[in-house]
Amino acid sequence: MVKSARDSVADQATLRLRQHGLRPTRQRVELAGILFRDCDRHVTAESLHDEVSGAGVKVSLATVYNTLHQFTEAGLLRQVIVDASRCYFDTNTGNHQHFFVEKEGLLIDIPGEAIEVAGVPAPPDGLSVDRVDVVVRVRRG
Amino acid sequence: MVKSARDSVADQATLRLRQHGLRPTRQRVELAGILFRDCDRHVTAESLHDEVSGAGVKVSLATVYNTLHQFTEAGLLRQVIVDASRCYFDTNTGNHQHFFVEKEGLLIDIPGEAIEVAGVPAPPDGLSVDRVDVVVRVRRG
DNA sequence: GTGTTTGCAAAGTGTTTGCAATTTA
DNA sequence: TAAATTGCAAACACTTTGCAAACAC
Numbered sequence: 001m002v003k004s005a006r007d008s009v010a011d012q013a014t015l016r017l018r019q020h021g022l023r024p025t026r027q028r029v030e031l032a033g034i035l036f037r038d039c040d041r042h043v044t045a046e047s048l049h050d051e052v053s054g055a056g057v058k059v060s061l062a063t064v065y066n067t068l069h070q071f072t073e074a075g076l077l078r079q080v081i082v083d084a085s086r087c088y089f090d091t092n093t094g095n096h097q098h099f100f101v102e103k104e105g106l107l108i109d110i111p112g113e114a115i116e117v118a119g120v121p122a123p124p125d126g127l128s129v130d131r132v133d134v135v136v137r138v139r140r141g
Numbered sequence: 142m143v144k145s146a147r148d149s150v151a152d153q154a155t156l157r158l159r160q161h162g163l164r165p166t167r168q169r170v171e172l173a174g175i176l177f178r179d180c181d182r183h184v185t186a187e188s189l190h191d192e193v194s195g196a197g198v199k200v201s202l203a204t205v206y207n208t209l210h211q212f213t214e215a216g217l218l219r220q221v222i223v224d225a226s227r228c229y230f231d232t233n234t235g236n237h238q239h240f241f242v243e244k245e246g247l248l249i250d251i252p253g254e255a256i257e258v259a260g261v262p263a264p265p266d267g268l269s270v271d272r273v274d275v276v277v278r279v280r281r282g
Numbered sequence: 283g284t285g286t287t288t289g290c291a292a293a294g295t296g297t298t299t300g301c302a303a304t305t306t307a
Numbered sequence: 308t309a310a311a312t313t314g315c316a317a318a319c320a321c322t323t324t325g326c327a328a329a330c331a332c
Contacts, residue, residue, distance in 0.1 A: 127279040138268040
């Protein structure tokens with residue numbers, strides 16, 4: 001018996017889920033398979049739901065939302081905040097920044113080594129820095 | 142007849158609105174009075190509505206939303222995107238950045254001269270840079 | 283079997299819109 | 308008076324939640 005490419009993707013996803021303490025349910029495996037098959041991706045709950053549905057897989061939108069949050073908590077994804085009305089998730093959890101094309105809702109990675117932010121003042125009072133996010137807003141033309 | 146401090150605030154607001162091509166209606170004057178009386182402020186539609194309502198002035202929430210957008214278009218305010226579920230407006234429209242205390246929904250200005258972002262790559266294709274936003278996410282402790 | 287996860291549909295949140303009544307100039 | 312603005316309530320988009328049925332181990 002020969003394993004298909006699809007099975008292999010599923011196996012990798014299953015392994016990855018297990019490693020992060022998540023039960024490899026059918027839905028999670030499918031979603032992980034799509035998210036982590038190729039290189040870095042940026043998705044919203046809807047875009048991912050459309051994609052998975054388009055592939056003929058049945059997963060409810062609510063489950064996509066839940067799964068994205070579980071993956072984020074597990075460190076498999078990172079949330080990117082660039083838009084007041086949409087929630088983006090990034091499969092690249094490392095140190096990096098983004099171009100954002102507002103009109104198209106398009107995110108483009110900027111490698112973390114590329115950008116340097118200098119002169120950030122010490123935060124007031126009892127506050128400590130969690131992360132520095134840079135969003136380079138761009139437009140066509 | 143002597144003018145009260147409140148009248149003077151209102152007069153300034155009226156003037157500012159006129160200068161920006163906005164009719165000084167009662168509601169706009171009240172909102173502008175609150176927004177631009179003191180130094181830099183960060184508000185959401187709700188926080189501003191609460192504030193103006195608390196001061197005994199009647200303005201509908203819808204009008205607050207509309208007004209905030211009109212003020213933004215007129216260049217009196219600037220939108221700050223730091224949270225996927227709330228829309229912040231900043232009375233400081235100049236070049237500057239922000240600390241953001243997520244838990245408290247608190248924004249703190251960082252002067253534009255303080256921070257320098259180096260190494261931003263040229264954007265791909267036919268894209269041109271609009272603005273570079275830096276959000277320093279901080280927390281208590 | 284037992285605890286976890288899913289899907290649905292309902293509820294929630296923040297925001298926008300249509301339109302008649304009101305206000306401004 | 309004519310055009311702009313307001314307030315309400317309904318509509319919206321996106322997201323979360325409650326709970327019974329289905330599933331993983």
